[in-house]
Amino acid sequence: MQHFHRGHECRCPGFKMDRFVQPCMLLLLYEKPAHGYELMEKLSEFGFEDVSPDPAMVYRNLRKMEEEGWIKSQWETEGVGPAKRLYTITPEGEDAIHGWAVHVKRQLKRLKHFLERYEKIFNNT
Amino acid sequence: MQHFHRGHECRCPGFKMDRFVQPCMLLLLYEKPAHGYELMEKLSEFGFEDVSPDPAMVYRNLRKMEEEGWIKSQWETEGVGPAKRLYTITPEGEDAIHGWAVHVKRQLKRLKHFLERYEKIFNNT
DNA sequence: ACAAATATATGATAATAACATATATATGGG
DNA sequence: CCCATATATATGTTATTATCATATATTTGT
Numbered sequence: 001m002q003h004f005h006r007g008h009e010c011r012c013p014g015f016k017m018d019r020f021v022q023p024c025m026l027l028l029l030y031e032k033p034a035h036g037y038e039l040m041e042k043l044s045e046f047g048f049e050d051v052s053p054d055p056a057m058v059y060r061n062l063r064k065m066e067e068e069g070w071i072k073s074q075w076e077t078e079g080v081g082p083a084k085r086l087y088t089i090t091p092e093g094e095d096a097i098h099g100w101a102v103h104v105k106r107q108l109k110r111l112k113h114f115l116e117r118y119e120k121i122f123n124n125t
Numbered sequence: 126m127q128h129f130h131r132g133h134e135c136r137c138p139g140f141k142m143d144r145f146v147q148p149c150m151l152l153l154l155y156e157k158p159a160h161g162y163e164l165m166e167k168l169s170e171f172g173f174e175d176v177s178p179d180p181a182m183v184y185r186n187l188r189k190m191e192e193e194g195w196i197k198s199q200w201e202t203e204g205v206g207p208a209k210r211l212y213t214i215t216p217e218g219e220d221a222i223h224g225w226a227v228h229v230k231r232q233l234k235r236l237k238h239f240l241e242r243y244e245k246i247f248n249n250t
Numbered sequence: 251a252c253a254a255a256t257a258t259a260t261g262a263t264a265a266t267a268a269c270a271t272a273t274a275t276a277t278g279g280g
Numbered sequence: 281c282c283c284a285t286a287t288a289t290a291t292g293t294t295a296t297t298a299t300c301a302t303a304t305a306t307t308t309g310t
Contacts, residue, residue, distance in 0.1 A: 010293050018267050020235065027242055049233040056269080059290060082275040082288050101243050104236050107180045110145065110172040117152055118226050141300050162257050179300075184259060207257050207306040 002006055021048065023100035028070060035084040055074050063089060065112050070096045146173065147186050148225035149217050154196060160209040161187055187212060195221045 024046045025039050034042070040058040062085075065071045070093035073085040148162050149171045159167070160225045166181040187210075195218035198210040 009215075020239075024239060027239065027246070030246065035288075036290095040288095043228055044236050047231065055267090055289075057267085060306085063290085071243065082225045084288060097243065097288095098247075101240070104243075106172065107194065108233065108240065111229050111236065113171050114149060114229055115226070115233065118222065118229075121152070122223075160257075161259095165257095179299090180258070181260085181301090184257095185298095188259085209257060 004094055018057055018061070021046075021057055022065060023059065023104065024048075025058070026051065026065070026070060026089060026097045026100070028091040031092065033088040035076070035086050037084070039087075042047055043092060065093070065096075068092070068096070140199055143186070146171075146182055148188060148193075148222060148229065150183070150186065151195060151214060151222045151225070152189070154212055154214040155219065155222065158213040159212055160211050162209070163183070164212070190218070190221075193217070193221070 021043060024043060025113075028034060028039055028042050036055075036058050039062075040055065043058070062071065066073060066087075069090060071087045071089050073087045075083055076086050077083045137239055146168060149168060153159060153167050161180075164187070165180065168183070181243055187196065187198075191198060192211075194215060196212050196214055198212045200208055201211045202208045
């Protein structure tokens, strides 16, 4: 038996949207090359306050995107702090952003329709 | 190596949002009791044209929600056509709708932020 | 008699998300 | 000097989800 809401805990995995950090990180990298930790913190700008900072989410998606050829990295051993990978976006990565945008628009439409219908019924504001 | 876009095929699974059909079906059932096939068709209203009609998606989610106690079903052998399960929403199911609405609002915020930022950069309309 | 539409259901597998954990360096305070 | 904390990256494991294919049966129209 599955439980998506037990007590105060919420178990609606479908809306955690781990994958959505990919286009978000791509946008951030398009704006400016950065390393993982930096991206992890900046994700809060996109409304991931409740999820981040989650290193696993960020680094695993960075690896995936590098495999895809959407981003590339180089080690930075100079400067303060431990060695870091500096990520930059590739032309393929830019294409991917546009691909994601299509899905985002479609999903936005779905969510809006749901909310309109929901509020019509339950009269919420 | 993973490929989310091969040729014309799109492989962005994160945005297919199978789980999102749950709150949509709950809303439909709140409006009026229905059976699976009916729900499957009505899902297009929520913008699932590209996914539905997908029997697996609909029936499996209905089973899950019945396990959760959000909906209940009874066989209808009378009337035209093959036997069908008539689903009705429970009070727990109504609670679940409100729970989902919270996630939908949060996700909507994220998607909007992404799109605003995206369009600011690429000047799309 | 047969095709198509209606209706429900599941098996198998690929992909994702969630959680815990491991690692190392640097910095500031006591 | 030592320790806690912040910085920084990385992976193993397991649970959950999504996708695709397929199975079943009834009814309606031709």
